[in-house]
Amino acid sequence: MATTQPAAVDRPPTIHDIAALCGVAASTVSRALSTPDRVNIRTRQRIEAAAAQLNYIPNSQAKALSSGRTGAVGVLVPDITNPFYFDLIRGTQLQLKAAGYTQLLVDTEESDEVEASTMEQLRKSADGIVVAASRLSDDALLAAAAKMPMVTVNRDVPGVPAVLIDTPSATSQALDHLVSLGHKRIAYIAGPATSQSSTRRWTALSEAAKERGVEVRRLGPFAPKTQSGAAAADAAVHSGVTACIAFNDLIAIGMLQRLRERGIRVPQDMSIVGCDDIFGADFCNPPLTTMASPIEQAGRVAVSMLLAQLNPLAGGGTRSRSVMPTHLTVRGSTGPAPTPAAPGLGTQ
Amino acid sequence: MATTQPAAVDRPPTIHDIAALCGVAASTVSRALSTPDRVNIRTRQRIEAAAAQLNYIPNSQAKALSSGRTGAVGVLVPDITNPFYFDLIRGTQLQLKAAGYTQLLVDTEESDEVEASTMEQLRKSADGIVVAASRLSDDALLAAAAKMPMVTVNRDVPGVPAVLIDTPSATSQALDHLVSLGHKRIAYIAGPATSQSSTRRWTALSEAAKERGVEVRRLGPFAPKTQSGAAAADAAVHSGVTACIAFNDLIAIGMLQRLRERGIRVPQDMSIVGCDDIFGADFCNPPLTTMASPIEQAGRVAVSMLLAQLNPLAGGGTRSRSVMPTHLTVRGSTGPAPTPAAPGLGTQ
DNA sequence: TCTGGTATGACAACCGGTTGCCAAACTTTG
DNA sequence: CAAAGTTTGGCAACCGGTTGTCATACCAGA
Numbered sequence: 132m133a134t135t136q137p138a139a140v141d142r143p144p145t146i147h148d149i150a151a152l153c154g155v156a157a158s159t160v161s162r163a164l165s166t167p168d169r170v171n172i173r174t175r176q177r178i179e180a181a182a183a184q185l186n187y188i189p190n191s192q193a194k195a196l197s198s199g200r201t202g203a204v205g206v207l208v209p210d211i212t213n214p215f216y217f218d219l220i221r222g223t224q225l226q227l228k229a230a231g232y233t234q235l236l237v238d239t240e241e242s243d244e245v246e247a248s249t250m251e252q253l254r255k256s257a258d259g260i261v262v263a264a265s266r267l268s269d270d271a272l273l274a275a276a277a278k279m280p281m282v283t284v285n286r287d288v289p290g291v292p293a294v295l296i297d298t299p300s301a302t303s304q305a306l307d308h309l310v311s312l313g314h315k316r317i318a319y320i321a322g323p324a325t326s327q328s329s330t331r332r333w334t335a336l337s338e339a340a341k342e343r344g345v346e347v348r349r350l351g352p353f354a355p356k357t358q359s360g361a362a363a364a365d366a367a368v369h370s371g372v373t374a375c376i377a378f379n380d381l382i383a384i385g386m387l388q389r390l391r392e393r394g395i396r397v398p399q400d401m402s403i404v405g406c407d408d409i410f411g412a413d414f415c416n417p418p419l420t421t422m423a424s425p426i427e428q429a430g431r432v433a434v435s436m437l438l439a440q441l442n443p444l445a446g447g448g449t450r451s452r453s454v455m456p457t458h459l460t461v462r463g464s465t466g467p468a469p470t471p472a473a474p475g476l477g478t479q
Numbered sequence: 480m481a482t483t484q485p486a487a488v489d490r491p492p493t494i495h496d497i498a499a500l501c502g503v504a505a506s507t508v509s510r511a512l513s514t515p516d517r518v519n520i521r522t523r524q525r526i527e528a529a530a531a532q533l534n535y536i537p538n539s540q541a542k543a544l545s546s547g548r549t550g551a552v553g554v555l556v557p558d559i560t561n562p563f564y565f566d567l568i569r570g571t572q573l574q575l576k577a578a579g580y581t582q583l584l585v586d587t588e589e590s591d592e593v594e595a596s597t598m599e600q601l602r603k604s605a606d607g608i609v610v611a612a613s614r615l616s617d618d619a620l621l622a623a624a625a626k627m628p629m630v631t632v633n634r635d636v637p638g639v640p641a642v643l644i645d646t647p648s649a650t651s652q653a654l655d656h657l658v659s660l661g662h663k664r665i666a667y668i669a670g671p672a673t674s675q676s677s678t679r680r681w682t683a684l685s686e687a688a689k690e691r692g693v694e695v696r697r698l699g700p701f702a703p704k705t706q707s708g709a710a711a712a713d714a715a716v717h718s719g720v721t722a723c724i725a726f727n728d729l730i731a732i733g734m735l736q737r738l739r740e741r742g743i744r745v746p747q748d749m750s751i752v753g754c755d756d757i758f759g760a761d762f763c764n765p766p767l768t769t770m771a772s773p774i775e776q777a778g779r780v781a782v783s784m785l786l787a788q789l790n791p792l793a794g795g796g797t798r799s800r801s802v803m804p805t806h807l808t809v810r811g812s813t814g815p816a817p818t819p820a821a822p823g824l825g826t827q
Numbered sequence: 828t829c830t831g832g833t834a835t836g837a838c839a840a841c842c843g844g845t846t847g848c849c850a851a852a853c854t855t856t857g
Numbered sequence: 858c859a860a861a862g863t864t865t866g867g868c869a870a871c872c873g874g875t876t877g878t879c880a881t882a883c884c885a886g887a
Contacts, residue, residue, distance in 0.1 A: 143603070145873055156837045161875060171835060191604050192549065193873035195540040196842045211572065212565045214758060221559050224586050233604070236584040238572050255491070256539050256581070357762075384762055410562060414705075414732055416764035493843055504867045509845060519865060541843035544872045834883075845871085854863070 144185040152181045164189070191233075195256075203233040204437060205253040205260040207246060211238040213355065214409040215379065215426065216263060219284065222430020223261055230438055232258075241323075243267050250275050259437045261430075262286070266325050282437045284429060285328045292440065292451040294433045298328060298406060299335030301422035301457035305376050305404045306339050306347070308420070308459055313468035314345070314374040314402060320363045320386070321351030322378030329378050332406075336376065348372070353382055360385015368393070373401060373468045380405035380412045380421055387415055387464065398466030408460055417463030424457040492533040500529045512537070539581075543604075551581040552785060553601040553608040555594060559586040561703065562757040563727065563774065564611060567632065570778020571609055578786055580606075589671070591615050598623050607785045609778075610634070614673045630785045632777060633676045640788065640799040642781045646676060646754055647683030649770035649805035653724050653752045654687050654695070656768070656807055661816035662693070662722040662750060668711045668734070669699030670726030677726050680754075684724065696720065701730055708733015716741070721749060721816045728753035728760045728769055735763055735812065746814030756808055765811030772805040 146160040153160070155174060163170040163178040170178075181187075195201040206223050208216040220236060227234045235257055239246040243266040253260055259280035265272055269288045275281060276291045283293040309317055319336050322329035333349055340347035350366045353359040355378060364386040367375045377383035383405030390397055397403055397417055405412060408423035432453050439449045494508040501508070503522065511518045511526040518526075529535075543549040554571050556564040568584060575582045583605055587594040591614040601608055607628035613620055617636045623629060624639045631641045657665055667684050670677035681697055688695035698714045701707040703726060712734040715723045725731035731753030738745055745751055745765055753760060756771035780801050787797045 147873080157873090158838075158875080159836055161873095162836085165875080169835080174836080188599060188603060190544075190873055192540050192543040193842090194875080196538075196544050196844090197873075197875040199842075199875095201540065211569050212758070214562065214565075217560045217562075217565070221586065224559065234584065235581065237582070238569065251536065255536060388762055410560070411759040411762065414736055414759065414763045416762065495843080505843085506845080506868080507866050509843095510866080513845080517865080522865080538843055541872090542845080544874090545843075545845040547845095547872075828887100830885105830887080832884085832886100835881085837880085838878085840877085841875085843872105847868105847870090849868085850866095852863100852865075854861105856861080857859095 143190075144187045145190070146187075148185055149178060149181045149187060152185070153177050200441075201256055201258050202231065203235050203257045204434065205235045205237060205249070205257040206263070207237050207239050207249060207260060207265075208263045209239055209241045209246075209266060210355075211236070213381065214411065215381075215407045217410065218426035219263060219430040222427035223434050224430075225427075226431040226434035226438075230434070232434075232438070239266070241266060243271075243325075247271065247275070250279070254279050258441055261433045261437060264326065264328070266323075280437060280440045282433045282440070284433050287327065287331070292436050292449070294429050294436065294453045294455065296328070296424050296426075296429060296455045297457045298332050298422055298424070301406070301424070301459060302332050302336045302376060303339040304457075304459040305420075305422060306336060306343065306345070308461065308465065309374045309376070309402060309404065310343055310345055312374075312402065312465060315468065316372045316374075317345060317347045318367050318370055318372040318375045319347055319349045319351075320353060320367065320375050320377040320382055321349055322353065322355050322382075324352045326355075326378070332378070347376075350375075351378070353378065355379050355381050357381050357385035357388070360387070361389040364389035364393070364395075367401065368395060374404070374465070375401070376404045376406075378406060380407045380409045380419060383419055383421070383464070384411060384415050387417070387419070391416070397464050400469055402465040402468075404459075404465060413462065420462045420465040421460055422457050423460045424455050426455075429455045492535045493538070494535075496533055497526060497529045497535060500533065501525050548789075549604055549606050550579065551583050551605045552782065553583045553585060553597070553605040555585050555587050555597060555608060555610045555613075557587055557589045557594075557612050557614060558703075559584070561729065562759065563729075563755045565758065566774035567611060567778040570775035570780075571782050572778075573775075574779040574782035574786075578782070580782075580786070587614070589614060591619075591673070595619065595623070598627075602627050606789055609781045609785060612674065612676065614671075628785060628788045630781045630788070632781050635675065635679070640784050640797070642777050642784065642801045642803065644676070644772050644774075644777060644803045645805045646680050646770055646772070649754070649772070649807060650680050650684045650724060651687040652805075652807040653768075653770060654684060654691065654693070656809065656813065657722045657724070657750060657752065658691055658693055660722075660750065660813060663816065664720045664722075665693060665695045666715050666718055666720040666723045667695055667697045667699075668701060668715065668723050668725040668730055669697055670701065670703050670730070672700045674703075674726070680726070695724075698723075699726070701726065703727050703729050705729050705733035705736070708735070709737040712737035712741070712743075715749065716743060722752070722813070723749070724752045724754075726754060728755045728757045728767060731767055731769070731812070732759060732763050735765070735767070739764070745812050748817055750813040750816070752807075752813060761810065768810045768813040769808055770805050771808045772803050774803075777803045 146157045150157040150160045163175045224234050237249050261282050263284040265286045272288050353363050360382050383403050405419045405421035408421045412419040412421050494505045497508045498505040508526050511523045572582050585597050609630050611632040613634045620636050701711050708730050731751050753767045753769035756769045760767040760769050
């Protein structure tokens with residue numbers, strides 16, 4: 132009769148069961164488990180043994196309620212089915228799990244309203260949030276960040292910690308690549324009007340174009356989906372450019388499909404550059420030249436920054452801004468500019 | 480001085496704030512909000528007005544603690560980055576949100592241990608779980624289902640409610656398609672050994688093959704990733720078959736890439752059929768013939784079944800099994816069998 | 828041996844709701 | 858008009874932990 136087996140009731144064990152088993156107070160059990168130094172090592176070991184024996188699992192709800200911390204982090208993405216976010220999500224998930232946090236993933240459906248209401252909701256049930264490609268205004272985002280710890284991804288608002296993917300500089304690399312292939316008339320296929328990264332990229336691109344003395348025009352905006360690629364392709368053909376830099380790979384892949392349908396050869400008649408190097412960019416037809424960056428790592432960094440904000444323990448200042456490098460991955464969708472006499476472009 | 484503004488403290492409002500504002504007890508507020516019939520309509524309206532004025536949001540942690548229900552549902556997938564799950568996740572997310580539930584998405588990393596520990600963890604923080612393509616044994620799954628409401632996807636265990644995707648019948652359609660194209664020697668590229676759907680599909684396929692008098696051999700197992708496609712392609716070529724039915728599109732796409740590298744033409748030298756019709760299947764090179772099914776709908780159905788289980792209110796018996804239809808989508812990766820004299824296959 | 832300091836563990840309040848029970852108030856009925 | 862029934866709302870316990878406060882016990886130093 133060494134152990135006073137509490138009849139193994141169906142209900143999962145609580146600290147009170149452990150306390151009863153060890154003959155100590157529940158608070159002592161709580162301390163033994165969360166503030167080990169605060170308790171005699173022998174008592175602690177007894178408690179730990181009892182906890183193991185009962186297969187004790189702390190109730191996160193109760194812990195959250197009393198301590199104020201939920202152990203959960205919200206991750207908001209505009210569209211779960213966009214492959215770009217897969218790697219990001221995987222990165223956040225890995226890093227969160229490693230730190231013992233739970234990930235609350237929400238698809239905000241590209242809607243600022245859903246995004247705002249989700250944040251309000253999460254304010255109680257999460258310790259912080261990672262917001263990818265927010266559709267909110269700067270002010271709204273700043274206000275939300277004041278209410279709960281937040282890290283944005285691909286959204287630069289002063290005062291809000293952010294992980295930025297350096298697509299503007301990659302865009303310049305893409306331009307150089309196209310220029311070196313002889314392209315003179317180039318289009319930027321813009322993303323959603325509310326996308327800040329599209330705007331930033333266009334700014335960088337038009338400046339770089341000016342320096343290099345080539346003409347870059349902006350087409351769009353287009354929704355970041357493959358379906359939008361058809362309209363983008365038609366617009367590009369109509370505008371008489373010989374190369375396009377697309378907002379993202381989804382649009383670029385959609386363009387490839389449309390151009391193929393129309394009998395316009397890529398890259399002979401038209402070169403296409405995508406962005407993000409998503410799943411599929413390497414096996415579409417032709418394989419897509421695109422701007423790649425370590426997205427999974429971006430997710431991990433975002434979480435690290437958030438957790439540093441949540442647990443401002445030792446260590447120096449919290450980074451409030453992190454820029455992920457980007458590079459151009461050249462594949463089959465870009466090639467030499469067609470010679471002026473070349474047939475095929477529907478322009479006059 | 481109509482309202483006694485409680486100085487708008489920083490802390491978010493609780494039912495006690497509302498109670499004070501209305502001059503009633505906290506319990507009355509609780510009832511007014513959750514059991515409206517239990518409270519006088521005038522009182523209720525006053526409370527509702529006060530709640531709106533204070534912008535009250537109930538604390539889900541506290542609610543969960545006292546009521547025992549968390550309002551959250553766990554969704555377990557083996558690999559978030561597998562595009563197959565995107566649509567599933569989106570389906571569950573939509574249906575859950577519509578019902579006012581929160582989705583807890585977890586990537587179990589194709590590991591039965593992670594899966595089991597996640598379930599244990601979720602037992603406290605979720606009301607139920609949806610488990611896609613479980614890697615657990617039947618017994619373990621059954622035991623877990625006894626402890627918390629569960630619906631599986633693509634996993635058939637007696638006693639556990641499930642949404643099944645009818646790939647076995649689609650596999651027969653695929654076989655018919657290949658047979659009608661003249662293929663006689665066909666390979667099934669198997670998925671992970673622990674995948675029940677791979678096993679079920681193989682069973683259906685070998686039976687159908689017997690009926691039709693064609694030879695189908697099994698190759699594998701292979702991990703469900705594009706990288707595995709190379710080995711699968713090599714094995715298929717070596718085995719001398721003229722057509723392959725792959726466990727899923729990831730493997731199939733990987734095979735397409737490898738065959739291209741090796742100069743083996745698809746579909747002239749080898750036909751390939753995938754499964755799932757994932758993102759990318761339509762734009763790979765050549766576009767993939769594949770078995771398609773309404774995955775998003777599968778996610779919705781799974782959630783509906785789970786919620787019916789959680790709230791066994793009115794309405795007839797809870798469905799415990801739902802089969803999603805599947806059909807073959809023919810694209811460019813399948814074609815007539817090569818004539819016996821045709822060159823190209825590295826077999827003797 | 829007495830005093831001050833530290834280690835240890837118990838008590839109880841608290842987090843923000845839910846819910847069983849009961850009493851007051853109101854309504855209906857004989 | 859009184860008795861019985863029905864609303865309505867308050868009290869308090871409870872969910873499962875956390876944490877501030879305090880008493881006891883143990884230790885070393887004087």
